[in-house]
Amino acid sequence: MKTKKIIKGKLLSSISPLEILYLDPGFFVISEDGKIEEISKEMPKGAGQDSQFYDFSGKLICPGFVDIHNHLPQFTLSGLYRGNLLEWLKDIVFPAEELFSSPEVAELFAEKFFHELLRRGTTTTSSYVTSHKDATEIAFQCAERSGIRAFLGNVLMDQKAPEYLIKDTRILLRDSEELIEKWDGYDGGRLHYVLTPRFALTCSFDLLQGIGKIAKKYDVHIQSHLAESKAEIEAVMDMFSGFENYTDIYLKAGLLTEKTIMTHCVYLNNDEIETLKKTGTKISHCPSSNRFLQSGIMPYRKLEKSGIPIGLGTDVGAGYSLSMFSEMREMIESSKTIHFLDPSANYKPITSIEAFYLATLGGAKALSIEDETGSLEKGKSADFSVIDIEQLNVCDEDFYSKPEDLISKLIYGNGENYIEKVFVRGKQVFRK
Ligand code: GUN
Ligand code: FE
DSSP states (O other): OOOEEEEEEEEEEEEESSSSSEEEEEEEEEEEEEESEEESSSSOOOOOEEEEEEEEEEEEEEEEEEEEEEEGGGGGGGTTSSSHHHHIIIIIIHHHHHGGGGGHHHHHHHHHHHHHHHHHHHEEEEEEOOHHHHHHHHHHHHHHHHHHHHEEEEOOSSSSTTTTTOOOOOHHHHHHHHHHHHHTTTTTTTTEEEEEEOOOOSSSSHHHHHHHHHHHHHOOOEEESSEEEEEHHHHHHHTTTTTTSSSHHHTTTOOSSEEEEEOOOOOOOOHHHHHHHHTOOOEOOOHHHHHHHOOOOHHHHHHHHHHEEEEEEEBBBSSOOOOOHHHHHHHHHHHHHHHHOOGGOOOOOHHHHHHHIIIIIIHHTTTOOOOSSSSTTTSOOOOEEEEEEEOOSSOHHHHHHHHHHHHHHHHHTTTEEEEGEEEETTTEEOOO
């Protein structure tokens, strides 16, 4: 019986925001339990009769993407524009999420959603489901079957949303504990529960505090939205008038921890940035969504300088594509816009290598799973894509012999179209 796998191809993987590993050709051995045993420039010496050889010569092998923020029920509505965030939520998102009260709809779309992520090379996702406990349960079952790594959360709302979506505070907290006990850490940590207060506007302070207590009791992840648009901040501060700023609400509720991801963070003042930094909170950058809803542009360099770990999220359906190549492209282009609007600020546009880092290892760090996934490294899980770059219409390979140019070509050339195979824990989860 062949229990190990040996992979050969052009290996490309982030080491840090500025450094990339590129082995052409490179090899790695996958153990029976799906871990990378060794990486080398030559055929591994230990390769024996117990190994199956996968020859992907000429193809690119890169780590699976980590999309740290998206909304499962919104996949079907992406691209529908109805004004800014609050109008769009009311007119499009809330009615669409109510469709998930039907278990049939919940199953159909959850199955499709994980498949669509995997085929674009995303092997880890952190997703909001809806405020229906059953739909969340179904999403976990579908994620379990699909082979993806997933952090999923029941969306928690007890006010300021349509009656059909809000729930009693106590019921939401009780359901959260039940879902945590059942799913957090499932299948050796492939699935996790993440406490998901939608955002301060749709949560009473009692609910936020209750979530903070549960997060502490079970040491689980938290995800929410923060400082996305000016109108949103105004509405939140009207409701929570006794607080210093938006971040202060989450801080006082006990929601800012090392396992918290706050999404957007377009408009944070220096005190708020300091608070996120001190509490170990992570940031999800969602540039497509921020442009689509005309929310603004997150000042990436400023937040990066503060040292807060940042990952990339598609934020589908305000983001319009589940492709992390598309999100990287938007990240780079939006940074050029900042530079263009104020050249005197000397804002350095983001490079393809930095964007790639955020889409892989940066995201894994934001989710505190960098020991497990996010790069091709000895000891990590074998989560990777095989990309047929020969289809990229390159006139002369010499132009693309540098990894940063190759990444750039994929980012600007809809690289997701060339993904042939995807593996999680060394097991194939997608084949074209
Ligand atoms: N803020 C609260 N809910 C949402 C949502 O579903 N999408 C986005 N982009 N922002 C939000
Ligand atoms: Fe979102």
